[in-house]
Each structure stands twice: as C-alpha cells, then as structure tokens.
Amino acid sequence: MTIWAVLPTTVANSWHHPGMGIPSVLPEPPAVLTPFETGWPVRLADTDRDQRLRLDGVARYLQDVGYDHLEVLEDGDIHRLWVIRRTVIDALKPLGFGESATLRRWPSATSTRWCTMRVQIGGSAGGLVETESFLIHFGTESGVPARMSDRFLAPMLACTTEHRLRWKAELTDPMPAAGEPGVQIRPFPLRATDIDLLDHMNNAVYLTALEEVLADYAELKSGPHRVVVEYGKPVRCGEDVELVARRADSSLDVWFAVGADCRAVARVTPR
DSSP: OBOOEEOSSSOOOOOOOTTOOOOSSOOOOOTTEEOEEEEEEOOGGGBOTTSBBOHHHHHHHHHHHHHHHHTTSTTGGGOOOEEEEEEEEEEEEOOBTTOEEEEEEEEEEEOSSEEEEEEEEEETTSOEEEEEEEEEEBOTTTOSBOOOOHHHHHHHHHHOSOOSOOOOOSOOOOOOOTTSTTEEEEEOOOOGGGBOTTSBBOHHHHHHHHHHHHTTOHHHHSSOEEEEEEEOSOOBTTOOOEEEEEEOSSOEEEEEEETTEEEEEEEEEEO
C-alpha cells in the first residue's frame, strides 16, 4: 500500500479544465505521480449472475479505497466527511468473481473545498474499469463544505495543474413525465441498510437501482460502456423513490424521483 508520491522533475498534467465537459477518455496518471495503490479479490456479493463485478460493487470499491487512502494521508483523520456530486464509470472490460482487483487512486483537479479523484480498477485476468468522482469536503462539525487543510492539499496541488475546479452539471435534461414516449417508471423501495451516516441513501445504492433498470437493457452492458451519475438532493429514509427511465437510440437515462422532485440522474452509453 503506497500513498501517492510526487516525483521532483516532471511537469504535472494539464488535461483537466474547469467548466468543460467530462473527458471522453479518462487519462492515465501523470508521470509526476505515483498513485495510492491497494487491492482485494472480487467477491461473490459484488458480482451478478454472470459473475461480473456490478456497478454498485464498483461504487463500494470507490468508497473503500477512498477511506483506505485517508489512513495514509497527512491530516486524513480530519477529512473524513465527503459528499459525491458525480461519479463517472467507464466499464471497459468486466472484472470477474475471484479475480484480484488492483485499485490505483490519484487526484485529477482540485479547489480548496472539492476535488476530482480518479480510481483505476485493474483485474488480474485483464478486467479494467476507469472512474472519476467529483468530491466535496464537508466539515464534520459544521456539516457544510469546508476548506481542506494546507497539509492535506499540498500533494494534490503538486501533481495537478487545475486548482480552480468548478462544478458543472452534465446531465441537464428535464425529467420526463409519465406517459411520454419511451418512458418507464418503477418503484424502488428503500431498505434500512440503504441509509448511511448522513441519513441519506448511500451513493452506491443509486447504482443498485441502476442495475435494476439495466436488467431490461442487457445490450448496453454487453460491451464497453460509460455510466455517469450526478447526485443532486439527497434521498432520505422513508421517502418513496421511483426510477423514471427513458431509452434513446444510444443511451439510457434514469431519473431518481421523489414525487415530482428529481434527486439524481444517471446516463448509460456504449463506449
């Protein structure tokens, strides 16, 4: 297990820019950087009937590697509360049950209160999933977005060139109404185990819900595909969630609705 390390004589990466769209290809870490690395076997509980790592399994991997990383970062102990605004998952080649997964994590852009983090999941049998998440740091006492400490920020600033990262939503289509062409709506009942320490539906559960919808669109998962989830307002314990799905020629969009209120949106497209 290694912390990301910044090498001294190489220019940092410059691919990420504020206000621009999600990169069509999530890039490799810059030569200036040695990413944090850890790993574990792909276990049965995270795989589907075809023994492939599910999307919600990927989301849990991102949470776990993030907290493992905090254990070896300076001031990691005072940066324990993060809210995810967006997750991008490029499922390029599936990881299978029993395959050894290696996770590599590094920052791709930052500001003082939020950052984007890349995680690459490589399998011992050739599986590959590339991800990037937009993370907001919250103060554990204030419960609002909080500035990261100078010691915590220092390694991120040293290996990135974008230090004024801004949020820009990419999935902005309005939620369709019931009865519109191609729209399907299904309930997604919450379980007690879906709620996390913030009293929110855990972000990995949104991917569980997405897997429910994707079961009707197996062709989208049969080859390389990209999943983007943007989280808006949280879903809370006891709320009634509906999945509003619309299949287009080249994509599947899913809105997470509580009544007429859209709380999150996801899009799946082939790569």
